[in-house]
Every structure is written in structure tokens, then in C-alpha cells.
Amino acid sequence: MFKALAHPMRIYMLEKLRERPWCVCELAAIVGVDKSVASKHLSQLKAAGLVDDERRGTLVEYRLVAPCVLDMSECAERTILGNKRARLEAIAAVASPAPLL
Amino acid sequence: MFKALAHPMRIYMLEKLRERPWCVCELAAIVGVDKSVASKHLSQLKAAGLVDDERRGTLVEYRLVAPCVLDMSECAERTILGNKRARLEAIAAVASPAPLL
DNA sequence: CCTCATGTTGCAAATTATTGAAACAATGCA
DNA sequence: TGCATTGTTTCAATAATTTGCAACATGAGG
Numbered sequence: 179m180f181k182a183l184a185h186p187m188r189i190y191m192l193e194k195l196r197e198r199p200w201c202v203c204e205l206a207a208i209v210g211v212d213k214s215v216a217s218k219h220l221s222q223l224k225a226a227g228l229v230d231d232e233r234r235g236t237l238v239e240y241r242l243v244a245p246c247v248l249d250m251s252e253c254a255e256r257t258i259l260g261n262k263r264a265r266l267e268a269i270a271a272v273a274s275p276a277p278l279l
Numbered sequence: 280m281f282k283a284l285a286h287p288m289r290i291y292m293l294e295k296l297r298e299r300p301w302c303v304c305e306l307a308a309i310v311g312v313d314k315s316v317a318s319k320h321l322s323q324l325k326a327a328g329l330v331d332d333e334r335r336g337t338l339v340e341y342r343l344v345a346p347c348v349l350d351m352s353e354c355a356e357r358t359i360l361g362n363k364r365a366r367l368e369a370i371a372a373v374a375s376p377a378p379l380l
Numbered sequence: 381c382c383t384c385a386t387g388t389t390g391c392a393a394a395t396t397a398t399t400g401a402a403a404c405a406a407t408g409c410a
Numbered sequence: 411t412g413c414a415t416t417g418t419t420t421c422a423a424t425a426a427t428t429t430g431c432a433a434c435a436t437g438a439g440g
Contacts, residue, residue: 179355184285185428202387212430217387219428227361236386236437250351254280260328286398303417313400318417320398337407337416 182226183247187211188219192242192251195229199241283327284348288312289320293343293352296330300342 187209206216220240223229228244288310307317321341324330329345
């Protein structure tokens with residue numbers, strides 16, 4: 179499951195699917211890759227249980243499942259931002275150290 | 280960050296670090312790889328802000344940071360188990376379909 | 381049936397990640 | 411200082427992933 183989340187394009191696709199369902203050709207156009215590439219990324223997300231697909235005539239719509247993935251991404255974002263802030267503060271402390279008392 | 284979680288050995292290391300801090304050589308022995316390999320995996324976890332290290336004499340202890348990673352792993356576990364259950368139920372439904380009324 | 385549009389799969393090339401040995405750095409201790 | 415222990419880095423080899431083209435599959439609509 180974490181492996182499915184370990185590619186920027188797949189993360190972006192999940193964020194896009196947060197808005198609404200999209201078909202393969204739409205997502206392929208959005209991220210600018212061949213439809214086969216988009217299809218393979220989506221099938222990985224599906225295998226991880228993060229999305230589901232439904233055939234609508236000649237096209238296949240993918241939609242977001244696994245609501246907790248949203249919590250996870252928010253958690254990851256919070257953690258990353260927190261780390262960044264901590265790093266900046268550490269640098270600032272070195273540049274102009276606060277008085278010890 | 281998800282990339283840092285995208286390797287079984289690193290996941291296992293994080294679970295181990297949940298118990299208590301361990302030094303590189305201990306973790307290397309536990310997972311059965313060269314210390315250089317363990318060191319590199321741990322440095323990836325550190326770069327992602329998931330662990331932190333502290334030098335104790337000649338050895339380096341790694342400890343778990345980023346408490347939300349625990350929530351994330353639990354969330355992932357719930358999702359994976361849920362998917363597995365859904366798949367089994369789908370198979371069972373095909374094998375002996377429930378009455379429609 | 382034929383054709384078009386959309387998706388998936390197979391394949392090989394390109395990219396990226398992982399591994400382990402060896403060299404190097406840092407610490408503790410006699 | 412000399413030596414042993416522990417970690418990190420460097421490097422080449424190996425393994426895994428990603429990519430795009432081509433071939434194939436499926437459904438819609440003449």
C-alpha cells in the first residue's frame with residue numbers, strides 16, 4: 179500500500195480523484211503521459227485498494243476509495259511541514275542565537 | 280515520505296523502533312543485512328523525518344519520531360484488512376449466493 | 381460487420397533503488 | 411599512541427520500477 183503511494187504521479191492522481199471520478203484518458207491527459215502509463219498507475223492504486231473502477235460504455239471511470247488515505251496524506255503533510263519549520267527554526271537559532279537566560 | 284515507507288525492511292525497522300530505540304548494528308543483525316545497508320535505510324527514514332538519531336559513544340541510536348506515522352500504519356492496516364475481508368466475502372457470495380429476499 | 385474510441389497487456393529500453401564489499405571517519409579504551 | 415568497535419560513504423553490480431510503443435480486447439454506433 180505504501181508502495182502504491184510512493185510515486186508523485188499516483189499521489190497527484192489521488193488528489194485529482196478527490197474532486198470527482200475521472201476516466202483513464204482524462205487523467206492521462208492531465209498528467210501528460212500515455213494512456214497505458216496512466217492505466218498502469220491506476221491499476222496499482224486499485225490493487226492497493228485505494229481506488230475502484232467502473233466501466234461506463236467505452237471508458238473506465240476511476241473513483242477514490244479508502245477514505246483513510248485522505249487522513250494519511252493530511253498527516254504526512256502536517257509532518258512534513260512540521261519538519262520543515264523545525265529545520266528553519268534550527269537554522270535561525272544558529273544565525274541569531276537566543277539568550278540563554 | 281511515502282517513498283521512505285515503501286520498503287518492507289524500513290517498515291519493519293519502524294515497527295521495531297516502536298518498542299524502543301535500537302542502534303544500527305542491532306537493527307542490522309535483526310533484519311540480517313550488512314550494517315551499511317541498515318545505515319542507509321535508517322538515513323532515509325531520518326531524511327523523511329520519521330526517526331531521529333543520537334550518538335552514544337561509539338554507537339548510534341535511532342528512535343521513532345513522527346507519532347502520526349503510527350496512525351498511518353494503523354490506518355493502512357485497517358484498510359488492507361478491510362479490503363481482504365471484502366474480497367473474501369465477494370468470493371463467498373459467488374460460491375453460495377445469499378437469497379435475494 | 382466494420383470502424384472508431386477507450387483501456388489493458390506485452391515487451392524492451394531507460395531510469396531508479398538496493399545491495400554488499402571496501403575505504404574512511406569517529407569514538408572509547410588500554 | 412595504537413587498536414578495536416561502530417557508522418557512514420563510495421562504488422559497481424544487481425534488482426526493481428517506470429515508460430512508451432505496439433498489439434490486442436471491449437463496447438458504441440453506424
